Amino acid sequence: MKKLASILALAFFTIATNAQSLIPVKYGIKVGLNFSNLNITSTIDGVQHGVQPTDNSSQTGISAGFIVHIPLSDEWFINPEVLYSQKGASFNYAFTHDYEINQRDEYKTNNQVTLSYVELNPTISYKATDKLALNFGPSVSFLIDEDYIYTPDPERDMTNTTNILTDGLVETASLDVGLNLGISYFFTEHFFVDSRVYTGFLEVASATQPYEEIINNNPDPAYTLKNSAIVLSLAYLF
Secondary structure: OHHHHHHHHHHHHHHHHHHOOOOOOEEEEEEEEEEEEEEEEEOOOOOOOOEEEEEEEOEEEEEEEEEEEEEOOOOEEEEEEEEEEEEEEEEEEEEEEEEEOOEEEEEEEEEEEEEEEEEEEEEEEEEOOOOEEEEEEEEEEEEEEEEEEEEEOOOOOOOOOHHHHOOOOEEEOOEEEEEEEEEEEEOOOOEEEEEEEEEEOOOOEEEEOHHHHHOOOOOOEEEEEEEEEEEEEEEEEO
16 A cells, blocks of 8 residues: 555656646645544444443644645646645543343543555645635545554453453554645745645544454444544645
8 A cells, every 4th residue: 555655646746747848837845734533433332232432532643745736727726735644533432241131341441543644635726816725625545554552441440351452443444535625825926824624535444342353253343433634734835
């Protein structure tokens, strides 16, 4: 997947470079912050083996890379981007396991997930005024790294289940596809600030309930996660 991401990024900018011979193209750099979160959807209903996400909170990551500014007319532009982008979230979830009549275990876990991507954004821009542009377009992200930190609830005695609970809780997907919507404000012809909202369409991770997977041999996910983010960036066009 890393090799594929590199090939696509190279092709992305090769097309933009070839376009320079026909129209005035500007190249630039872009750096910013992702204020990201994970939209959690539970896939288990009922009381016997219930899973309940709690205390979902955002995570701050970096976004940096290259941008090409290709004018189509006085108002319309295409701004292809290749970015390194970090997304993720911190969250807790509680689950229960009933393994005998009138006998139930309840556990809580603390989780932090960071997903690092190579992100391709063929953004379309409409310049509403000399200073303000409206942006929209798809986003395709290729996972290049992941970091998952898991901590059992310190208030629970989980001595007998620690080995079960600390391994294999989250499985990640190698691809994410979503939509960017945002605005840009130009301080000068070359320098601008960009704000956008990203909504992911694909499930980028899933978490299994440890008892269900190991004891009952049921690997179905207890809940799935999708990316979302607010991105603030500064860009400079040469």
